[in-house]
Amino acid sequence: MQIVPQLSDQELLETRVRLPQHVVHRGFVAETVVLNLRTGKYHGLNPTAGKMLEALDAAPTVADAVPLLAAEYGIEQEQIQRDLLPLARALLGRELIVAANDDTA
């Protein structure tokens, strides 16, 4: 697992993240499968986490993904942020997403 710099919540919210080229994902009905082509490891995400992954990849910053997801699920933004930040850290740690200025992407 990649050693991720300890970003504060605010720093992470201001970060732009992307799926790197070595990561592919497919959305199945009950699960999103994320494949790291470098490690050969498959990862499973539940549908909500899969939707969050897509939002993280599309949004300009992590913070921008929050209102999109809140609108989609009809949940308060604070609740979305509480769920999204640990997921983003876990995905960064597994190199399934990277900071957009990361040259290794």
Next chain:
Amino acid sequence: MTTRLEACSSADRGEYYRTAFGLALSIDARISIPGLGQSPQAAAAAPPSRVRLDADGLSRRWKAITSLPERLRELRFNDELLLSVDFAEPAGYLMWARDFGRVLISPDGIELLCEPDPAVEHWANILPFQALPLAATIRGLEVLHASGVVLGGSAVLVTGPPGAGKSSLAAALVRAGGQLLSDDAVALQLMDGVLIAHPGSAVLQLRAAEDARLSAEQRVVLGRAASTVEDKQRYISDHSPEPAPLGGLFLLERSDEEPAAEQLAAVDPFELIASTFNLSVRTPVRLRRQLDVVFAIASGGLAHRLRVQSGVNATQLAATIEAHLAAAI
């Protein structure tokens, strides 16, 4: 047996052409692999994979490796090593199987050099059961550990744990009018969004107890009766079907209930990934293809659950599949 060893080092004595797992094959005339397809179109469509008896060539290439061999796969039973696959540049994949011998498969899957165990008459069985599926995977196909038949123009595949009854069910589907694709491994190819199933080896292996329940007429339908291997009666079909679009993949599951089939709206993708045959090739291209094939099965509504009771009649199961597919249409 000595003559076979001498033959390994001698010059090429001719070849014949077959197809299997989506590959065109040029096979050394000294190697007998029954049950392969004979489609001339397929053989002309792609550069063939060449299967040769060449123990000297195998040893020479493996001695010339420039990287440390990486052990990609081991198959053990009770701690005893039965099969291994190593990879090293530039030689490729070296497959060893106890009681069969060694096969060196080039990194591009084009060349297979064989060094058989001289004491084993049926050494060539390693080719359709292990080496050719590996070559097919290297060359861009995805091989499923499944039995399968072509029924009504579509491929019907059955996968499940060892001993679940895949071969018995394939035999029952053949008796119901299907053409055997394979009772062990079938290659899938994603072409323009459509999954095409390619036949493997049209050799059916039935447990003696299952075979004993069949009438003489039923046995004739299965093909030529060949010698038994490990208490299994082998039937060889000389008419391997053409590749066919995948019509359904049935996942066998033990159950206490009556046999029943249902289309899976939400199949577990990891269950499908676990059904793929070859874990030795883990290149990015192959891994992406594996996921694409699994996704195509799931998103195409091609996955079905088939619940079976222990000891259930294979003919009854085949009828369950036929009725389920007919209702789906």
